[in-house]
Amino acid sequence: MSLIELENVVIGYRREAPLSPPIRLQVNHGDVIGVLGPNGAGKSTLLRSILGMLPPLEGLVRNPAGRRPRIGYVPQGHRLDFAWPLDALQVVLMGRAGLAGVGRFYSRADRAAAQARLESVGLGATARQPFRSLSGGQRQRVLVARALAVDPELLVLDEPTSEMDPAAEHALLSLVSTLVTEKQVAVLFVTHEISAAAGFAKTVLLMDGAKRFFEAGPTEQLMTSERLSALYGRPVEVRRENGRTLIWLSAQQPAAGGAP
């Protein structure tokens, strides 16, 4: 049984300016779905609709199990206000707020779970360090730990590796891969790192709100030079070698624009 189903969902903020055609999508246990598109394509808006923060303009977001799955959400780190005097552990503990319930205090088990999640992202020693004093990559890992503290069935990540160096990015993606394999957690992530999406996602969603374009399918099928070049309006080269996918922006001008 799938975790979430989108039935002809049209996303956007205003009816007169929808950001997608009707979308049909199923998110199942163990799925890894990458969302790609240029700036302003509506990627984060799609996540907000799936998270229930923004009602769709049309269609339905269904929970086939009859209840909302537990969702761990990693927002874009730069949106947070670093003036708050919180340490890393206090930020991770917020992931337990939904499980603890409104008006209830965190239990010892919540604190132990938060500490364990912090250790799982390699930051156990920074538990009492101020969140704002951590590097961009460390803060992002704290936010991932907070999402894991939810004990998620679905992990939703909005540009999770944007502030990370390649080593930290690799470590994070490995951690998420382990979760997918061991716990059948579904992952939905927005990224501008096309290579990361190609190497990590089993399914990709290509979208561009301005062109009202949306396409979903297996990564190998959709990650082609033609589609990506048309999506980004620049020539994108895709080459597969020894089981790896190499993707880079070409210096040439695009041969053709418009939706793929």
Added chain:
Amino acid sequence: MSFWDARFLWQEPMIAALVGAGLLGYLGFFVVLRRIAFVSAALSQVSGLGVATAFWVGSYFGVSPHDATPPWFSPAAYALVFACLGAALFTLPSRSKRVAPESVVALAWLVSSALVIVVLSSPRIAQEAHEIGDLLFGNAVVVKFEHLVQLCVVAALVLVMHGVLFKDFVFASFDPETARSLGAPVRGLDLALHMGLAVSVAVSTRALGAMPVFAFLVLPAGAALLFSEKLKVVLVLSVTFALVAAGLGYYLSWEWSLPTGPVMVALAAAPWGVAGIIKLVRRS
């Protein structure tokens, strides 16, 4: 007469100053970190409009402000209702990208301020204008016992609410998007936070005065954030700075015959100076 010998004169205002300062010093933590300092100023003005309106409405029904007022003409009730309506207005999500939330706060502050002046200039309540002014803007030197009781009750209720919902207020304030994704009632929490602030501001303003209330909401918490990066320490420092400013401010104003409110404000600002000096010394 020494300060201690005259305690029958200052006991109630001093208790009111300490209770109000402690409450506002705590709430200031959220006011400063949510960057809503001017929401508190606007709420103070909106509650003042409530007081003025109560007198104006009462004048049509022959209610004298010097007599016991029935609840439906009570300035305190009007102040609370107006402040709560203001809090609800500021909690509404902004649907327009063209109008910044600060503009709505500024609009409320300006319109309330102007309307208070208009209402007070009405010939129907001209004789009570001075008395209304005291009710609107407070007077930290003299506090009626009933106002002290109201302040203590409000402080107790607001602090109990915060005791229960503290973790939720922090989460919904720090990262409302993620809080919403976990099913937290962020708008309800915002409303509760703003309502608590509105009621506290409305009641404190009458007891302490508009300027000290604004100062206690902004200065101690802002200074505490300069001294520490730990949540509990910031909270303790914020409340302590506010209490010291209120208590010492009252004492010094008595001893040196200075106006009470401004002395409290100056002392509430003092930790900023200390933080600045420490920073300079560390740099050098």
